[in-house]
Amino acid sequence: MSTSLALEGKTAVITGSGNGIGRAIxxxxxxxxxxxxxxxxxxxxxxxxxxxxxxxGGRAIFVAADVSQTEQASNLIETTxxxxxxxxxxxxxxxxxxxxxxxxxxxxxxxxxxIGVNLRGTFLCTKFAIPHFLAKHDGRxxxxxxxYGLIGAPQAAAYCASKGAIINxxxxxxxxxxxxxxxxxxxxxxxxxxxxxxRKATLGDVEYAAAVARREKAAAMQPLGRQAQPIEVxxxxxxxxxxxxxxxxxxxxxxxxxxxxxxNYGEASN
Ligand SMILES: NC(=O)c1ccc[n+]([C@@H]2O[C@H](COP(=O)([O-])OP(=O)(O)OC[C@H]3O[C@@H](n4cnc5c(N)ncnc54)[C@H](O)[C@@H]3O)[C@@H](O)[C@H]2O)c1
Numbered sequence: 001m002s003t004s005l006a007l008e009g010k011t012a013v014i015t016g017s018g019n020g021i022g023r024a025i026x027x028x029x030x031x032x033x034x035x036x037x038x039x040x041x042x043x044x045x046x047x048x049x050x051x052x053x054x055x056x057g058g059r060a061i062f063v064a065a066d067v068s069q070t071e072q073a074s075n076l077i078e079t080t081x082x083x084x085x086x087x088x089x090x091x092x093x094x095x096x097x098x099x100x101x102x103x104x105x106x107x108x109x110x111x112x113x114x115i116g117v118n119l120r121g122t123f124l125c126t127k128f129a130i131p132h133f134l135a136k137h138d139g140r141x142x143x144x145x146x147x148y149g150l151i152g153a154p155q156a157a158a159y160c161a162s163k164g165a166i167i168n169x170x171x172x173x174x175x176x177x178x179x180x181x182x183x184x185x186x187x188x189x190x191x192x193x194x195x196x197x198x199r200k201a202t203l204g205d206v207e208y209a210a211a212v213a214r215r216e217k218a219a220a221m222q223p224l225g226r227q228a229q230p231i232e233v234x235x236x237x238x239x240x241x242x243x244x245x246x247x248x249x250x251x252x253x254x255x256x257x258x259x260x261x262x263x264n265y266g267e268a269s270n
Pocket of ligand 1: 015016017019021022039040041042066068093095096117121144145146189190191192193195
């Protein structure tokens, strides 16, 4: 019996794929043979991902969508189906952090925004994709959650709540749709080297250098001792959507360099 990690003939929608992890997933899905719909609120960034794919001979389109908006999420899925003749894979990757401070200091509107993009966006895109998966009795969904959905983290109430909800939504969807051969899995990334680079424009030099140093120090304390590159998450997303993962559904897969396996023990190793 052979297994295949290829996605030849499949069509994948990747939300938030103008940058970071989503951008890497879109490129990796294309390299595995899939047609890709790149989607983001940032058109220029999304078009860059499309060009990266088409320059290598892949097939990709860009559809602008704020995943928290019902009509835009619906249009994303329907445009994909019209363009490529169907949809096989949905990666709910678009996500925002957005709040700082402890919970009593968080603006209700900021809380709603994080839940709106991370959780409602996942709900909406999934809702509109599932009828197409039901019709073909096949579908693969990967939700990009976070290690912060598995543990508490400082001053990240809305983010932690949204990612924890995505994790259990993943399990719940696996229950409701398993008999329809729709597989739903989640990835929990740890420290991934992504958007901090783009924050250079908004932070001053000193603040930026401090933020980079803080993140590198935190990553250095984890078992693998470093941040990951986005491709290291993308490879796992491709696997979960391939026939190689045919018996996986409801799985919560950490891609975190081991950081949720232990305490941040720092100097006190024994
Ligand atoms: N980078 C990390 O260390 C890390 C760790 C754990 C989980 N994650 C998760 O991985 C996912 C991707 O994160 P990243 O680090 O690549 O972030 P990023 O900021 O580099 O990229 C996210 C992309 O999503 C887009 N986006 C934001 N709001 C959107 C909306 N409403 N609709 C559609 N697109 C929207 C942004 O424009 C951006 O292009 C997120 O869900 C994030 O929570 C990241």
